[in-house]
Amino acid sequence: MFILLSCSLRSEHLIMTLAVIAVYANCYDVDDSNKITAGNVVLSPGGVARNIADAIGRLQSNNPPYFIGAIGNDSAGTLLWNSLEHVNRDGILLTKNCKTACCAIEIEGLHGPTFAVNDMDIHKLITPKMIYEHEGIISKSSVLIFDANIPLETMKAILVLCMKHEITVWFEPTDWNIVTKPFTLNLKNAITYISPNFKELRLLSQYLTGKTYESDSLYRNLNTLLENARDYALQVLPFVPNIVVTLGKYGVLMVKKNSNNPEIMFYESTEQHNKENVFGVGDCMASGYIVAMQNGLPVEQCISVGMNTALQSVISPQTIPETLSYGFLTKSPQMFELPLTGRIYL
Numbered sequence: 001m002f003i004l005l006s007c008s009l010r011s012e013h014l015i016m017t018l019a020v021i022a023v024y025a026n027c028y029d030v031d032d033s034n035k036i037t038a039g040n041v042v043l044s045p046g047g048v049a050r051n052i053a054d055a056i057g058r059l060q061s062n063n064p065p066y067f068i069g070a071i072g073n074d075s076a077g078t079l080l081w082n083s084l085e086h087v088n089r090d091g092i093l094l095t096k097n098c099k100t101a102c103c104a105i106e107i108e109g110l111h112g113p114t115f116a117v118n119d120m121d122i123h124k125l126i127t128p129k130m131i132y133e134h135e136g137i138i139s140k141s142s143v144l145i146f147d148a149n150i151p152l153e154t155m156k157a158i159l160v161l162c163m164k165h166e167i168t169v170w171f172e173p174t175d176w177n178i179v180t181k182p183f184t185l186n187l188k189n190a191i192t193y194i195s196p197n198f199k200e201l202r203l204l205s206q207y208l209t210g211k212t213y214e215s216d217s218l219y220r221n222l223n224t225l226l227e228n229a230r231d232y233a234l235q236v237l238p239f240v241p242n243i244v245v246t247l248g249k250y251g252v253l254m255v256k257k258n259s260n261n262p263e264i265m266f267y268e269s270t271e272q273h274n275k276e277n278v279f280g281v282g283d284c285m286a287s288g289y290i291v292a293m294q295n296g297l298p299v300e301q302c303i304s305v306g307m308n309t310a311l312q313s314v315i316s317p318q319t320i321p322e323t324l325s326y327g328f329l330t331k332s333p334q335m336f337e338l339p340l341t342g343r344i345y346l
């Protein structure tokens with residue numbers, strides 16, 4: 001794997017992240033005998049922020065994002081470098097001292113990862129010093145995007161610089177077990193947008209409230225899912241003013257701070273049954289939203305572009321489909337305003 005850090009300039013985009021080569025192994029015949037088994041093994045460029053840089057670069061080819069990160073001088077590094085040819089790669093450090101980050105993921109069909117091994121030593125090269133060296137670019141960015149794979153001290157440098165220059169910051173939580181990382185820094189309101197899935201939101205809300213929530217409602221029914229997602233998001237709202245909760249096949253819940261009551265909207269997606277892919281879907285949602293936001297579109301159209309971008313990933317065997325382009329109609333999705341408290345009936 002390698003680390004990518006990118007940011008978007010006022011006239012361009014800038015993004016920051018860790019980039020990784022992912023090896024997906026889908027075993028055909030899993031049993032307990034520990035034998036070598038036949039399966040489908042795929043090598044793919046990955047890393048949440050790399051995925052977002054890749055998708056934004058394709059959606060907005062006239063205004064490519066600027067990516068900051070590190071890759072090793074090896075074949076995995078070459079693969080990652082080539083995967084970002086539509087992105088500004090000036091901020092990528094090429095090193096002989098570390099190998100490119102790599103992640104081996106075992107998957108079962110389309111159910112997501114069951115087991116993963118991360119080899120990401122190179123992330124230590126993404127230092128606060130590297131961030132400060134990019135202060136000039138960061139200060140001219142309109143939005144800076146980062147994921148949870150970069151070191152904590154580096155996150156701190158990013159957030160402090162962005163607060164100093166009043167830059168919009170988008171945090172993509174990456175995985176439920178690292179979602180709380182930037183919140184341990186106690187830099188309230190340093191993050192402007194967060195795009196968790198339900199599980200990441202739940203974990204973050206528990207961390208911020210110090211509470212332990214009861215059973216997980218994810219697969220019970222839509223109303224309970226929405227009630228819980230709304231309640232968890234309201235606990236996160238004092239820390240992040242814009243929460244874009246991705247709810248898989250159901251759609252997106254948007255919770256925004258307002259001068260009076262928070263705005264809570266559910267945007268329903270059209271479920272796609274012929275799923276080809278489970279990786280990068282949330283990253284595509286965030287990318288579409290960010291590009292639409294950069295184009296000055298209202299929230300419901302940002303959600304629409306985000307959901308359409310995600311849909312392209314759901315039906316494509318590629319994590320970030322090569323066919324992505326900004327041709328999406330910004331027709332508003334089906335919207336439901338949710339009550340602040342109490343039961344939800346759609």
Ligand SMILES: Nc1ncnc2c1ncn2[C@@H]1O[C@H](COP(=O)(O)OP(=O)(O)OP(=O)(O)O)[C@@H](O)[C@H]1O
Nearest residue numbers: 197246247248249251271272280281282283307310
């Ligand atoms: N089966 C589906 N049919 C239609 N839309 C889908 C489907 N699955 C996902 N989506 C869209 O993609 C968005 C992101 O999906 P999801 O909530 O699964 O992200 P995620 O858990 O972050 O995924 P990942 O981290 O693997 O990329 C959803 O909000 C929804 O708009």
Ligand SMILES: [Mg+2]
Nearest residue numbers: 174197282283
């Ligand atoms: Mg995700």
